Structure formats: C-alpha cells, structure tokens
Amino acid sequence: MFDKSVYSQRRKTLVAKMAQTAPEGSRGIALFVGNAESPAQYFDNGYKFRQDSTWIYFFGIDEPRFAAIIDLDTAKETIYADDVEIDDIIWMGPQPSVKSQAASVGVENSAPYSALDADVKKAIEAGRKVHFVSASRYYNAIKLGDLLGIHPSQTFRQGKNCCPAASAELSRAIISMRLVKDASEIASIEHACDLGQQMHTIARKGIQVGVIEQQICGDMEGLAQGKGWGLSFPTILTQHGEIFHCHSHEALIAPGKLLVIDAGVEANDHYASDFTRTYPTGGKFTTQQRDIYQTVCECNELAFQMVAPGVRYVDVHKAVSKHMLSNLSQLGLVHGDVDAMVAEGIAGLFMPHGLGHNMGLDVHDMEDYGENLVGYDDDQTRSSQLGLGSLRMARTLVPGNVITDEPGIYFIPALIESWKKDGIGAQFINFEKLKEYYEFGGIRLEDDVLVTENGATRLGPNRLPITPDDVEAAMAADAENRK
Amino acid sequence: MFDKSVYSQRRKTLVAKMAQTAPEGSRGIALFVGNAESPAQYFDNGYKFRQDSTWIYFFGIDEPRFAAIIDLDTAKETIYADDVEIDDIIWMGPQPSVKSQAASVGVENSAPYSALDADVKKAIEAGRKVHFVSASRYYNAIKLGDLLGIHPSQTFRQGKNCCPAASAELSRAIISMRLVKDASEIASIEHACDLGQQMHTIARKGIQVGVIEQQICGDMEGLAQGKGWGLSFPTILTQHGEIFHCHSHEALIAPGKLLVIDAGVEANDHYASDFTRTYPTGGKFTTQQRDIYQTVCECNELAFQMVAPGVRYVDVHKAVSKHMLSNLSQLGLVHGDVDAMVAEGIAGLFMPHGLGHNMGLDVHDMEDYGENLVGYDDDQTRSSQLGLGSLRMARTLVPGNVITDEPGIYFIPALIESWKKDGIGAQFINFEKLKEYYEFGGIRLEDDVLVTENGATRLGPNRLPITPDDVEAAMAADAENRK
Numbered sequence: 031m032f033d034k035s036v037y038s039q040r041r042k043t044l045v046a047k048m049a050q051t052a053p054e055g056s057r058g059i060a061l062f063v064g065n066a067e068s069p070a071q072y073f074d075n076g077y078k079f080r081q082d083s084t085w086i087y088f089f090g091i092d093e094p095r096f097a098a099i100i101d102l103d104t105a106k107e108t109i110y111a112d113d114v115e116i117d118d119i120i121w122m123g124p125q126p127s128v129k130s131q132a133a134s135v136g137v138e139n140s141a142p143y144s145a146l147d148a149d150v151k152k153a154i155e156a157g158r159k160v161h162f163v164s165a166s167r168y169y170n171a172i173k174l175g176d177l178l179g180i181h182p183s184q185t186f187r188q189g190k191n192c193c194p195a196a197s198a199e200l201s202r203a204i205i206s207m208r209l210v211k212d213a214s215e216i217a218s219i220e221h222a223c224d225l226g227q228q229m230h231t232i233a234r235k236g237i238q239v240g241v242i243e244q245q246i247c248g249d250m251e252g253l254a255q256g257k258g259w260g261l262s263f264p265t266i267l268t269q270h271g272e273i274f275h276c277h278s279h280e281a282l283i284a285p286g287k288l289l290v291i292d293a294g295v296e297a298n299d300h301y302a303s304d305f306t307r308t309y310p311t312g313g314k315f316t317t318q319q320r321d322i323y324q325t326v327c328e329c330n331e332l333a334f335q336m337v338a339p340g341v342r343y344v345d346v347h348k349a350v351s352k353h354m355l356s357n358l359s360q361l362g363l364v365h366g367d368v369d370a371m372v373a374e375g376i377a378g379l380f381m382p383h384g385l386g387h388n389m390g391l392d393v394h395d396m397e398d399y400g401e402n403l404v405g406y407d408d409d410q411t412r413s414s415q416l417g418l419g420s421l422r423m424a425r426t427l428v429p430g431n432v433i434t435d436e437p438g439i440y441f442i443p444a445l446i447e448s449w450k451k452d453g454i455g456a457q458f459i460n461f462e463k464l465k466e467y468y469e470f471g472g473i474r475l476e477d478d479v480l481v482t483e484n485g486a487t488r489l490g491p492n493r494l495p496i497t498p499d500d501v502e503a504a505m506a507a508d509a510e511n512r513k
Numbered sequence: 514m515f516d517k518s519v520y521s522q523r524r525k526t527l528v529a530k531m532a533q534t535a536p537e538g539s540r541g542i543a544l545f546v547g548n549a550e551s552p553a554q555y556f557d558n559g560y561k562f563r564q565d566s567t568w569i570y571f572f573g574i575d576e577p578r579f580a581a582i583i584d585l586d587t588a589k590e591t592i593y594a595d596d597v598e599i600d601d602i603i604w605m606g607p608q609p610s611v612k613s614q615a616a617s618v619g620v621e622n623s624a625p626y627s628a629l630d631a632d633v634k635k636a637i638e639a640g641r642k643v644h645f646v647s648a649s650r651y652y653n654a655i656k657l658g659d660l661l662g663i664h665p666s667q668t669f670r671q672g673k674n675c676c677p678a679a680s681a682e683l684s685r686a687i688i689s690m691r692l693v694k695d696a697s698e699i700a701s702i703e704h705a706c707d708l709g710q711q712m713h714t715i716a717r718k719g720i721q722v723g724v725i726e727q728q729i730c731g732d733m734e735g736l737a738q739g740k741g742w743g744l745s746f747p748t749i750l751t752q753h754g755e756i757f758h759c760h761s762h763e764a765l766i767a768p769g770k771l772l773v774i775d776a777g778v779e780a781n782d783h784y785a786s787d788f789t790r791t792y793p794t795g796g797k798f799t800t801q802q803r804d805i806y807q808t809v810c811e812c813n814e815l816a817f818q819m820v821a822p823g824v825r826y827v828d829v830h831k832a833v834s835k836h837m838l839s840n841l842s843q844l845g846l847v848h849g850d851v852d853a854m855v856a857e858g859i860a861g862l863f864m865p866h867g868l869g870h871n872m873g874l875d876v877h878d879m880e881d882y883g884e885n886l887v888g889y890d891d892d893q894t895r896s897s898q899l900g901l902g903s904l905r906m907a908r909t910l911v912p913g914n915v916i917t918d919e920p921g922i923y924f925i926p927a928l929i930e931s932w933k934k935d936g937i938g939a940q941f942i943n944f945e946k947l948k949e950y951y952e953f954g955g956i957r958l959e960d961d962v963l964v965t966e967n968g969a970t971r972l973g974p975n976r977l978p979i980t981p982d983d984v985e986a987a988m989a990a991d992a993e994n995r996k
Binding site for chain 2: 068069070071072073074075076077078079080083116119120121122123124166167168169171172182187244245246247248249251252253254255256257262263264270272273274275276277302382391392393394396397398442444445448
C-alpha cells in the first residue's frame with residue numbers, strides 16, 4: 031500500500047474531474063464495491079483473494095467485503111465494512127477496526143457493510159445519480175443489482191463493452207487517471223517486471239525434451255507465489271503457439287518444436303508484468319523457425335523504437351504489420367504491394383491479435399470498463415479487420431502510459447483454410463507455400479514498455495534474451511549448467 | 514476422467530434413488546449447472562478453471578459452461594453446451610464437439626447451452642419439479658435463478674445450510690452416494706495424498722529461521738501446480754497456529770515458535786488431500802511445546818485407533834476431548850472430573866473446531882449441500898458447544914468413508930479472556946496458569962483416513978513424521994542436508 035495521501039489525492043482528483051460533468055447539487059454519488067471471496071470448490075474454500083483493481087486504486091485496503099461511497103457534491107467519503115467479532119477472531123485472528131483501516135487510507139467516515147443498502151436507497155429516492163463502473167465479478171454484479179434494484183446482467187460487463195448501467199462519466203474520469211502511471215506506480219510495475227523476468231528465466235532453464243509442460247508451469251508458479259501475489263494471468267505455455275489461450279499443459283516437450291511462454295507476475299501490491307518469449311525446444315532454431323523468429327524480433331524492436339509521446343499506437347501496429355508482410359513477402363508466403371496488403375488486413379492472417387494493451391493493476395488495464403473507452407481516443411474508430419480489430423490500445427501515447435509490445439506470427443491451419451475457402455486475400459497469399467508451415471505453431475515476443483517524456487524505456491532490470499543468437503546461447507548455457 | 518461406464522452407472526444409481534422419493538410421472542427433472550470461468554482481475558482474466566464437483570462426479574467433462582438435465586421420470590439425459598466457432602478456434606484451438614464430449618461420458622443427447630432455458634421453462638410450465646443442489650458460485654446462483662425465475666439468494670448456499678430452493682431429496686440422494694468412495698476414487702485420493710505428502714516434505718525442508726513464510730508457500734505451490742491441479746485449499750502456514758485461517762504469510766520464521774502447516778494438493782483429476790503438521794521453527798521443541806505436542810499426537814493416534822465401521826465419529830471427537838482434558842489436567846491447566854469437563858464442553862476452549870470432515874472431490878466434501886445433511890445421521894442433532902458444534906462429520910462410519918483426523922490444541926488469548934470474563938468453565942480452568950501460554954500459538958496434526966471393512970487405514974504412501982522425536986530427527990537431517 032502507498033501512503034494514505036496518495037489515495038486521498040486520487041479521490042480528490044476524481045471528485046474534481048466529476049465536477050466538470052455536472053453542476054453542483056446534481057452530481058450524485060460514486061459507488062465502489064470491493065471484491066468478496068471467490069469460491070473455488072465450495073463457498074468457504076475460495077481462490078486466493080484478489081481485491082478489485084478500482085478499489086485498490088482509490089481505497090487501497092486489501093480485504094474482502096468493503097464498499098465505499100463518495101458524495102460527488104459534498105466530497106464526503108464513507109467506507110462500509112464489518113468489524114470482526116469474537117467468533118471471527120478465532121478463525122481470522124484480531125483485526126484492525128474498520129474505522130482505523132479507513133483512516134489508514136485517509137477516509138474519515140465508516141459504517142457497517144449493511145448500512146450501504148440504506149445509503150444508496152436514500153440517494154436513489156432523492157433522485158440522485160448513482161455512478162459506478164462495470165462489475166467484473168458475479169458477486170459484485172449481484173450486489174450492485176440489489177443496491178440499484180436491477181438484474182445482475184445490467185451491472186456486469188458484457189463482451190467488449192461495459193455493462194448497460196455503468197456510468198460513462200465515472201469510467202472516463204477514472205480511465206484518464208489510471209492510464210497515466212505516477213512514479214510510485216512505475217516503481218511497482220518495475221518490481222513486478224523484475225519478478226516476471228526471474229520467473230521466465232526459471233521457465234527457460236526447465237525446457238528439456240521429455241519434460242511435461244505442467245512441470246515448467248509449476249516451477250513458474252512457485253516463483254510467482256513465493257515472491258509475489260502470484261501469476262498476473264493464467265500462464266500460456268504451449269508448443270501450439272498458434273492457439274492463443276492454450277491452457278492445457280499435459281504435453282511433453284517434444285524435439286524440434288517452438289515453445290511459447292506468455293506469463294507474468296502480479297506483485298504483492300497487485301501491479302502486473304507480462305512477458306512472452308518463444309524457445310526452440312531443443313535449444314537450436316531450424317532455418318524455417320529462425321526466419322520467422324527473426325521477423326518477429328525485428329517487429330518487436332521496430333515497435334519499441336517508434337514508441338514516443340504523440341505517436342498513435344494504432345500506427346505502430348500498422349507499421350509492424352507492414353514490416354512483417356514485407357519480410358513474409360521475401361520468404362515467398364505473400365506477394366504484391368505491401369501497403370495494399372496492410373490496407374486489406376492481410377497481416378491479420380499471421381497476427382490475428384493486437385500489438386499490445388495497457389498494463390497496470392490489471393494486466394489488460396481496466397478492461398472491464400469497456401475496451402473502446404480505455405484504449406481508443408474519442409476521434410478513433412476501432413477497425414473491424416482481423417488482428418487490427420483486436421488491438422486493445424490504439425491511443426495517442428502520453429508519458430506515463432505503460433503498454434505491451436507483443437508482435438507475433440502464427441500459422442493457424444483452420445484459419446488459413448477458411449480464408450482460402452472464402453477467397454480472402456487470394457491475390458496476395460501463397461496458400462500452397464503456406465502448407466509447409468501447418469506444423470509450425472507460432473511465435474510471440476513481448477516486452478513491457480513505459481512511455482517517457484522523450485521516447486520509451488523497457489521495464490524490468492534484466493531484459494530476457496530475445497535475438498535468436500542470444501536465445502540459443504542462453505539455452506546452451508542452461509544445458510551446460512544442468513550437466 | 515474415469516471410464517464412461519462409471520459416470521453412466523452413477524447417474525443410473527441416482528435416478529433409482531430419486532425414484533424412491535416420488536411415484537413415476539411426478540419425479541420431475543434434475544438440473545446440473547457446471548462452473549463458468551471465475552474472473553480474478555477482470556472478466557477475461559480468470560482464476561484457474563475449477564469444475565463444479567457435483568458436475569465432475571456425474572458428468573466428468575472438465576470444461577466451462579456445461580449444463581445437463583436428467584429426466585427423472587424417463588431417465589433421458591441431455592448435456593447443454595456450445596460448440597466452438599472459427600473465432601474460438603483461433604483463441605482456444607480446435608475442440609471436440611459437444612456431442613462427442615457427451616458421448617465420452619455416456620450421454621446420448623446434447624443441445625446448445627441456450628436451449629437449457631427453454632427446456633427448464635417447459636418443465637416448469639408442465640408443473641414438474643426442478644431438483645438441484647445449492648450453488649456454491651455466484652455465476653451458478655445467477656444462472657439457476659434466471660432459469661427458475663427467482664433471486665440468486667434463493668439458489669446460493671447460505672451459512673451452514675444449503676440454499677432455500679435446493680432439493681433436499683436430490684441432495685440426500687447424492688450425499689448417500691458420494692459419502693462412500695469406490696475403489697477408483699480411493700486410488701485417486703491416495704494419489705492426491707502422495708502429492709500432499711511430497712508437498713509437506715518440501716515445506717518442512719524450507720523451514721529456517723529468517724526465511725519469509727511466503728517463500729515456503731511458494732515452494733509448496735510449485736509442487737502442487739507442477740504435479741497436480743494445485744492446492745486443494747489456500748495454505749495455512751503460520752506461526753500463529755491459534756488463528757485457524759491465517760492466510761497472511763508476511764512474517765519471517767522466528768526462533769522458538771511453532772509453525773503450523775495445514776495444506777493439501779488437488780490432483781489433476783480434482784480429488785483432494787489435506788494434511789497438517791506443526792514444527793518447532795528451530796528444529797527442537799521446548800519442554801512446554803513438547804508437552805502439548807505429545808498430547809495432540811496421542812489424540813491423533815487415539816482417533817485413528819477408534820475409527821471403524823459402526824463407530825460414530827462424534828463419539829471419537831468426544832473421546833479425543835476427554836484424553837486431551839485428562840492430559841491438560843496433568844499439566845495443571847484444568848482440574849476436576851474429566852467427564853464433567855467433556856459434558857460442559859471445556860475442550861472447546863483448547864480445540865474450538867471439530868475433529869474432522871469428509872474429504873473427496875471437495876476437501877470438505879459436499880459442504881455446500883448443507884453441513885448437517887452431509888455430516889449428520891438423521892437421528893443426530895448437532896451440538897451448540899464451541900468445538901463440538903463445529904464438527905463437520907459426526908456420522909456412524911461405514912467402509913468407503915474418507916475422513917480427516919485432525920485434533921489440535923490452541924491458546925487463544927482473546928477467547929480465554931472472554932471465558933474468564935463471562936465465568937465460563939470457572940470451576941475447571943486455571944486461568945492464572947494459562948497466562949504462561951499466551952505466546953504459545955497452537956498445534957494441529959492431521960492425517961487422511963479411509964474407513965475399511967474392519968477398521969481404518971491412513972492414506973498416502975509416506976506418512977509425514979509425527980512423533981516429537983521423529984519430527985526433530987527429520988528437521989536435524991534437513992539441516993544437515995542444507996550444509
């Protein structure tokens with residue numbers, strides 16, 4: 031947790047921003063519902079508690095079943111939670127009072143959790159607007175729904191959008207704050223990146239033909255839990271890199287394959303890191319693998335070199351697409367005018383995802399507020415093309431943004447066959463040649479990048495080996511150390 | 514997953530049991546809702562997927578967003594889930610069809626997930642009863658509520674009870690089946706216990722003064738994730754053993770303390786293990802620690818020796834309480850007639866929890882069906898005494914039961930002070946003497962036990978050292994190996 035002045039200042043800034051959206055006396059209240067425990071097997075056996083990110087940002091307290099109201103007209107702040115009783119002390123030990131916890135983040139007023147219902151009802155009856163952001167958990171959706179007298183589907187995020195009842199004003203105000211990380215947040219993310227790089231290094235050292243993928247995941251999880259809160263998202267570790275969210279880890283490491291590891295650590299203070307590397311399972315790239323790898327590596331570097339204040343990240347995505355298609359053209363996989371291919375969205379066949387996303391307390395920062403609100407400027411319209419349409423961060427960059435730089439190239443047989451069948455990109459794509467890549471898998475290379483006053487810097491103290499030569503050298507050293 | 518005949522047979526047995534509860538034509542339908550992903554930071558960033566245990570038991574399929582209906586009058590079975598489309602294939606890879614997944618567990622009929630709504634509605638409109646067990650997750654509570662047109666609070670487990678709308682007939686029928694483990698389930702639990710014992714051994718080897726508790730937790734998690742699904746519940750690892758559910762691991766291992774480690778592994782097939790050991794942090798017990806430890810160790814052994822078919826586990830709890838009070842009497846902590854103390858519930862001051870619980874697919878097996886339904890025979894009434902009242906498993910034992918044997922002794926200053934203030938047990942308790950134990954912490958020792966035809970057997974191939982001498986010897990060997 032940061033000093034209480036940090037939280038007080040954030041809330042003050044929020045109230046000031048909301049003051050610009052409506053005249054005094056008609057601003058209503060902002061309602062914040064922290065997370066409850068999330069059951070795994072049964073109610074009393076929960077997943078490791080993870081606080082709601084919006085709550086962490088404004089109120090810091092890392093305990094379940096807290097809520098708060100900020101009166102946007104009077105700036106009065108109240109935290110709602112229950113003090114422990116003797117039965118709770120047996121099970122959970124003595125706990126600080128809610129009043130003292132509230133004071134520790136600069137909030138003067140506290141009340142029992144149950145008092146929240148009456149206070150929200152009073153506001154509604156007085157005709158005041160109740161502002162809240164989309165719930166990302168089912169508990170919060172039910173709680174918000176009960177407070178407002180509406181069905182949980184109205185308070186729960188939906189697809190790429192926030193929930194129907196969320197406050198766009200509040201969402202926009204918070205987004206404008208959280209997109210720009212301050213010095214203490216950057217230090218937190220740097221620490222998470224340090225842990226993430228340590229974890230990736232442990233993973234790389236575990237890559238050996240015959241080892242079950244699950245074992246490497248376990249070694250990674252051990253580091254993440256031993257030094258941080260845990261993983262910042264379920265690890266992607268697969269020899270089927272062409273499957274983006276492959277969470278099955280039952281396969282044995284096989285010779286001649288490419289192993290994609292996309293994973294990050296969430297530090298104890300809940301800031302995230304997110305890195306991806308791709309390794310030749312036997313320690314040496316084949317020529318086919320190296321050619322594609324080299325291209326992805328160049329794309330990663332190109333993106334980093336372009337990142338600077340004033341640059342639109344959507345343009346970086348496009349520049350990367352262009353470079354990628356240019357190289358693939360030299361390999362004979364596509365042909366024709368590269369600019370025309372970019373315009374047609376041909377890059378999406380090879381990279382059907384976006385170049386990157388915002389990162390902070392969430393690994394996809396604030397995703398449930400609504401992807402377009404978070405990642406797009408008001409004058410930007412999201413593309414409907416495969417790949418570019420999945421870009422989560424398109425905005426004009428400003429200092430303090432923390433984004434990922436994660437180009438990739440994949441050969442997805444089902445997708446290629448579907449384009450071929452539908453005649454998509456027929457004038458550009460050498461479908462016959464692509465058949466040689468049906469067993470290839472995929473490659474992705476990802477770093478975490480901070481936008482600075484003049485350009486950008488990569489986060490994390492020890493960048494993971496990324497050039498093909500450096501990767502092979504590191505794996506050779508690993509093999510030597512195992513002897 | 515087991516062979517499909519296992520699941521078919523279980524469902525057949527269930528239908529037969531339900532047939533005894535109502536005449537043909539009026540039995541209604543049984544509705545099963547599998548788990549959805551459970552969001553951690555935001556909707557698309559979920560905790561590691563964990564299927565609903567009831568679903569696993571009857572339908573085996575380990576994927577999110579499945580549901581099923583068994584028509585209890587016709588025995589027709591239908592699985593509801595959605596086949597993947599091209600967009601899903603990019604993100605998740607090719608998936609087997611729902612039809613083939615249903616066939617793999619012996620179910621002939623399948624339909625899209627959305628068809629569930631209409632089929633349940635049809636049953637309700639026909640005046641048929643819809644049987645279901647309590648939801649333990651908020652998603653399932655909302656889903657069941659929507660299907661039945663009721664508020665989620667009516668379908669979500671509450672406190673120690675199932676939800677108001679749950680079917681007692683269905684809950685009882687399933688409980689009668691799941692309480693008795695068959696040979697394949699016992700083999701699965703034995704494997705989970707093997708992993709649990711490996712994990713505890715890693716933990717013990719990591720105990721060194723100056724190490725942060727979190728590091729030991731991380732090492733344990735690494736084993737659990739590397740070889741199994743993960744932890745079967747959040748690890749309790751604390752030098753404040755007197756706090757039962759202490760999940761803070763920020764403390765450094767200090768000299769002269771007792772470290773309680775209560776943890777288990779959930780194997781890849783989701784069966785659980787659950788062990789507890791208590792270690793002197795420096796490798797040697799003090800005299801005060803050894804006296805109390807020896808008593809807990811004797812209680813653990815006494816309980817195991819008593820376990821046999823026909824014995825009521827509540828009586829084992831009481832016998833353990835008696836032995837404990839008898840020993841504490843010799844130490845001068847209590848005085849007077851031991852039987853009178855047991856009757857008065859004095860043991861609850863030292864062991865304010867039950868002796869054990871059922872274990873299987875859930876570490877507290879079926880807890881959300883309602884604790885009393887699961888753990889108490891029809892002719893048993895749950896005690897309201899502290900300790901005995903927390904006993905989760907009181908039933909007359911039968912072969913195939915898998916239970917935990919976990920006595921403990923704790924010195925909880927707030928609880929002792931509260932009894933003293935209220936005059937509880939004043940004629941038995943030496944409150945003055947107890948002050949010497951305010952810094953003691955607590956001790957708990959737990960094994961997993963299978964009730965056999967003639968008695969009982971402890972599960973897991975390598976019992977963790979438990980006598981004070983064996984514990985000290987193991988820790989001395991650990992220290993030697995670290996040199």
